[in-house]
Structure formats: structure tokens, C-alpha cells
Amino acid sequence: MPKAIQVHEYGGPEVMRYEDVTLPAPGPGQIHVRQTAxxxxxxxxYFRSGAYKAPQLPFTPGKEGAGVIVALGEGVTDFRVGERVAYGSAASTYAEEVVIEASAAVHLADDVDDKTAAAMMLKGLTAEYLLHRTYAVKPGDTILFHAAAGGVGLIACQWAKHLGATVIGTVGSAEKAELARANGCDHVILYRDEDFSARVREITGGKGVPVVYDGVGKDTFPASLDCISPLGMFVSFGSASGPVDDFSLALLGQKGSLYATRPSLFAHASKRETLDAMAKNLFSVVASGAVKIPVHSTAKLADAQQVHRDLAARKTTGATVMIP
Structure with missing residues (x-):
């Protein structure tokens, strides 16, 4: 019987239990995957703590992984048994084996290994839609990316640099600043020690940036708006420090007729042709070596509690991968 992490009640890392689970056979449009990473x-x-609600309790957390297909549900024609796949918007992936919607999976390119794929699908596809579909970064742009040494940040900053942008990143420590500089950041701001909006204005000669990408949330708002040039965009895609408080739309007018958006991977990846195009773009930039996927930590699935403690304490940089 396969093992999985089960959450029977919302709470801290200790609510995650490593247990035997019974998997149903794949239904119509589903695939059964034996996971490798x-x-x-x-x-x-967010799901474990109850900040986001799961469809029911108990549930198995996780959105991302890679593995080999062992069975196909009715009507699945795009995949075959024995094929390697990866996914960044599936469900219940903290498990040795999963049954997921085939629509969430993509064919894994031969030149991308399983650990890299599991580390980059959600974060890499997030970077893809941020840089190409939310605000399309172009040569000559100067952008601000918060948490530049985080999982999404290290990928996005490399990619933005590859697209010809000047990249300003914020980080929380001197060690993370070094990492950010090594991964595409031209300017690094220690946001706990400096007024980052003043530094951004200084770096840009008072002009500000056309876009701020923010996965931090509460700690970086509303100061992020002071970094943006008129008619620019505030992109909130996460809330690692807590959610952004409700604010008046009038504030966007006062700060220079700004745009604000809260995009999600799931909205972008819900169309098969869009997901395939995003994955193709990601795989090609990784295969070319222009973007390297930093897997800085590997752990056993059974140790998921400690993995969550380290992630929540901001002890991690880059990606963490669990091995079943």
C-alpha cells in the first residue's frame, strides 16, 4: 500500500502524518503516476494551516511533482504507460503514488531530470506567466522582484536577466544577497535594513520601475507602490509574510494610475494549449542553460514536517525536493 502525507486537521507542521493510503483507479481523464520526486x-x-481550504479533510498536500505513468483512465489519449511526466498544478502530490488529472501533466523533456522537473514546475511556470503573460519583460526594462533568493525568485531573476532586463531584487540576509547576485540580480536590497522604495528610486534615477513582482505580501506593501513608475503594474502572486491588507482603489490613482493584479498559475494553466506553451518555454530556457534550477535541499517524504518548518522560517533558498 503506498504511503502519503495526510492532514486530518488544519494546523502547524505536526498535523502532517505519514500514513498508508488507498488509491482509487484513475477515472476518466486521469492518470496514475508513481512519483520519483x-x-x-x-x-x-497555506493549505496545511487552513489559510486556504482543502476540498475536504483529511487531505494530502502538494501541487508539484514528476514521475512515471503506471495506468491511464478512460479517454486519456495524450499520454502512455511508462512515460515520464511532470506537473505544477496537480493535487495531493505529497505521496509515493498519485492519481491526477491528465490535464495538469506535461510530457517531460528527455534533457530535464526528474528532480529538476519537480523543483521547477510550479515555480518555473509561475516565473513564465509572470515574465511573459502578466507583464511582458523586454530588453531595457528595469524590474523589481521581491524575495529574489526564494524558489520563484532565483528562477525569475535569471530569466528576466536573460530577457535583457536590469533586475533589482530584495532579500532578507547577506547570504541571500550573494545568491541573488549570482542568479541574475544587478542590484540587491536588504529589505530589513534599508528603505527599499527609496533605494529603487535611487537606482532608477527617480523614475521607478514599470513592474514590481511581489510574493511576500504584507511586509512589502504598500511600499511596493512607491517603487512603480506612472501607469506601471503591481503584481501580487504570493503572501509569504501574510496577505496584503484590503486597500482603497483610490490609492492606485494617487500613486500614478497604477495597475494591480493577483494572477495565479491555475488560471493560466487551465487551458491545455497555454500550459503546453508555458512548459515548452520553460523547458527550452532550462535546457539551453540560460536558467539553472537551484535544488538546494533534498529530503525524504517522511520528513515533510521538518521541510515545512524550514520553509516557513525562511531558512531555505531555491527549491526543496522530497524523494518518496
């Missing part, structure tokens, strides 16, 4: 993301903490 499992991605870890902040959204998993």
Missing part, C-alpha cells in the same frame, strides 16, 4: 511550495503551507 515531489516539489515543495509555500502554497502547501
Amino acid at each position: 515531489i516539489g515543495v511550495n509555500f502554497i502547501d503551507i
Whole structure:
């Protein structure tokens, strides 16, 4: 019987139990995957704690992983048994085996290994839609990316640099600043020690940036708005420090007719042709070596509690992968 992490009640890392589970046969449009690597993301903490609600309790957290197909549900024609796949918007991936919607999976390119795939699907596809579909970064742009040494940040900053942008990143420590500089950041701001909006204005000669990408949330708002040039965009895609408080739309007018958006991977990846195009773009930039996927930590699935403690304490940089 396969093992999985089960959450019977919302709470801290201790509510995650490593247990035997019974998997149903794949239904119409589903695939059964034996996983080889499992991605870890902040959204998993939101679901475990109850900040985001699961469809029911108990549930198995996790959105991301890679593995080999062992069975196909009715009507699945795009995949075959024995094929390697990866996914960043599946469900219940903290498990040795999963039954997921085939629509969430993509064919894994031969030149991308399983650990890299599990580490990059959610974070890499997030970077893809941020840089290409939310605000399309172009050569000559100067952008601000918060948490530049985080899982999404290290991928996005490399990619933005590859697209020809000047990249300003914020980080929380001197060690993370070094990492950010090594991964595409031209300017690094220690946001706990400096007024980051003043530094951004200084770096840009008072002009500000056309876009701020923010996965931090509460700690970086509303100061992020002071970094943006008129008609620019505030992109909130996460809330690692807690959610952004409700604010008046009039504030966007006062700060220079700004745009604000809260995009999600799931909205972008819900169309098969869009997901395939995003994955193709991601795989090609990784295969070319222009973007390297930093897997800085590997853990056993059974140790998921400690993995969550380290992630929540901001002890981690880059990606953490769990091995079943």
C-alpha cells in the first residue's frame, strides 16, 4: 500500500502524518503516476494551516511533482504507460503514488531530470506567466522582484536577466544577497535594513520601475507602490509574510494610475494549449542553460514536517525536493 502525507486537521507542521493510503483507479481523464520526486511550495503551507481550504479533510498536500505513468483512465489519449511526466498544478502530490488529472501533466523533456522537473514546475511556470503573460519583460526594462533568493525568485531573476532586463531584487540576509547576485540580480536590497522604495528610486534615477513582482505580501506593501513608475503594474502572486491588507482603489490613482493584479498559475494553466506553451518555454530556457534550477535541499517524504518548518522560517533558498 503506498504511503502519503495526510492532514486530518488544519494546523502547524505536526498535523502532517505519514500514513498508508488507498488509491482509487484513475477515472476518466486521469492518470496514475508513481512519483520519483515531489516539489515543495509555500502554497502547501497555506493549505496545511487552513489559510486556504482543502476540498475536504483529511487531505494530502502538494501541487508539484514528476514521475512515471503506471495506468491511464478512460479517454486519456495524450499520454502512455511508462512515460515520464511532470506537473505544477496537480493535487495531493505529497505521496509515493498519485492519481491526477491528465490535464495538469506535461510530457517531460528527455534533457530535464526528474528532480529538476519537480523543483521547477510550479515555480518555473509561475516565473513564465509572470515574465511573459502578466507583464511582458523586454530588453531595457528595469524590474523589481521581491524575495529574489526564494524558489520563484532565483528562477525569475535569471530569466528576466536573460530577457535583457536590469533586475533589482530584495532579500532578507547577506547570504541571500550573494545568491541573488549570482542568479541574475544587478542590484540587491536588504529589505530589513534599508528603505527599499527609496533605494529603487535611487537606482532608477527617480523614475521607478514599470513592474514590481511581489510574493511576500504584507511586509512589502504598500511600499511596493512607491517603487512603480506612472501607469506601471503591481503584481501580487504570493503572501509569504501574510496577505496584503484590503486597500482603497483610490490609492492606485494617487500613486500614478497604477495597475494591480493577483494572477495565479491555475488560471493560466487551465487551458491545455497555454500550459503546453508555458512548459515548452520553460523547458527550452532550462535546457539551453540560460536558467539553472537551484535544488538546494533534498529530503525524504517522511520528513515533510521538518521541510515545512524550514520553509516557513525562511531558512531555505531555491527549491526543496522530497524523494518518496
